Amino acid sequence: MPTTDALADPLARVLAQLLIAPFLQLYAVLWRLGLVEIRQHRSKTSPPTTPTQVYAEQRQAG
Known part of the structure; x- marks a missing residue:
């Protein structure tokens, strides 16, 4: 591993x-x-997975 790789990870994480x-x-x-x-x-x-999706589908249905 080049030495620049060792310096790049901490710098990228901080940035x-x-x-x-x-x-x-x-x-x-x-x-x-x-x-x-x-x-x-x-x-x-696929079935609705969140309460918001369930509510939206109920409103559209009727």
């Missing part, structure tokens, strides 16, 4: 820890403004 909070906050702002849409792809044959 990721420093940047994760601002990126999550940016994502949240974009989502609240309606610029980001969250979609979940699932097949029609």
